[in-house]
Amino acid sequence: MAVKVIIPTPLRAYTGKQESVEVQAATVGEALAALTGKFAELKKHLYSEDGRLRSFVNVYVNDEDIRYLQKDQTAVREGDTVSIVPSIAGGAHKRAS
Amino acid sequence: MNAPALKVRAEMIGRIHAHGAETYPHECCGALLGSDGEGSREVVDLVPLANRRDDSPRNRFEVTADDVRLAEKTAREKKLELIGWYHSHPDAPARPSEYDRDHAWPWYSYIIVSVQKGEPRDTTSWRLHDDRAAYDPEAIEILAQPPGI
Numbered sequence: 001m002a003v004k005v006i007i008p009t010p011l012r013a014y015t016g017k018q019e020s021v022e023v024q025a026a027t028v029g030e031a032l033a034a035l036t037g038k039f040a041e042l043k044k045h046l047y048s049e050d051g052r053l054r055s056f057v058n059v060y061v062n063d064e065d066i067r068y069l070q071k072d073q074t075a076v077r078e079g080d081t082v083s084i085v086p087s088i089a090g091g092a093h094k095r096a097s
Numbered sequence: 098m099n100a101p102a103l104k105v106r107a108e109m110i111g112r113i114h115a116h117g118a119e120t121y122p123h124e125c126c127g128a129l130l131g132s133d134g135e136g137s138r139e140v141v142d143l144v145p146l147a148n149r150r151d152d153s154p155r156n157r158f159e160v161t162a163d164d165v166r167l168a169e170k171t172a173r174e175k176k177l178e179l180i181g182w183y184h185s186h187p188d189a190p191a192r193p194s195e196y197d198r199d200h201a202w203p204w205y206s207y208i209i210v211s212v213q214k215g216e217p218r219d220t221t222s223w224r225l226h227d228d229r230a231a232y233d234p235e236a237i238e239i240l241a242q243p244p245g246i
Contacts, residue, residue: 009178010204013227044229045202056200058162065162085165088182090197090207091124091150091157092189 001026003076005035006083014041028059029072031082046084058085102236103206103222104139110239113210114217116145117185121215123154128168129181129206138180138206139240144168157196158184181206181222188212191219193232201225206235 004020015021025031036043048054059066060083066074116125128144146164150157172179182205191211203225211219222235
């Protein structure tokens with residue numbers, strides 16, 4: 001199935017400035033694997049060293065967060081749009097007190 | 098290689114400081130909207146956001162993916178780009194922490210304001226390396242007034 005993966009602006013430097021990339025996949029996991037197979041430099045910004053999606057990286061199929069579907073096993077259909085959206089987190093060093 | 102300075106209108110620095118003072122001793126956070134062109138990046142507007150970390154708001158902040166999508170939508174409506182994020186470090190230096198680095202992407206500008214005893218102090222900006230190993234400081238050029246006015 002051909003699905004469109006929307007690339008967030010900060011990661012377009014690793015996709016030859018493409019705003020979206022079309023990949024063949026039956027699940028979200030396959031779509032992301034196809035994407036990072038095509039653009040290897042993306043991988044470290046999406047996945048941590050243990051191979052899991054980084055905690056702040058969120059994936060949507062159309063408008064649904066895959067955490068509330070079947071995660072990376074979520075099926076995708078022809079024409080679906082997969083979006084990668086960061087949540088932004090951070091903060092100061094541990095407090096001294 | 099030194100990146101060009103991040104241009105920030107003085108009014109925006111004032112709004113970031115006010116937000117940091119208002120939420121003290123908790124961290125504040127928000128989105129930076131502006132333009133990113135060849136060798137020039139400028140912050141012209143902000144989207145102040147709620148810190149969603151109820152468990153540890155004094156030294157942690159979180160902007161949920163839904164709020165990120167809201168900030169992106171606001172940027173599109175204003176014909177601007179979402180070019181980065183700001184947050185405060187209450188009673189802590191305006192330097193990124195290891196926790197910040199683990200939760201960042203390259204390209205974005207990350208402005209940090211140190212708020213000491215409720216008073217906004219140092220304001221810095223940072224860009225994450227491509228290899229995620231460290232941040233580079235990004236100079237801030239404060240614009241006294243919008244160009245052309």
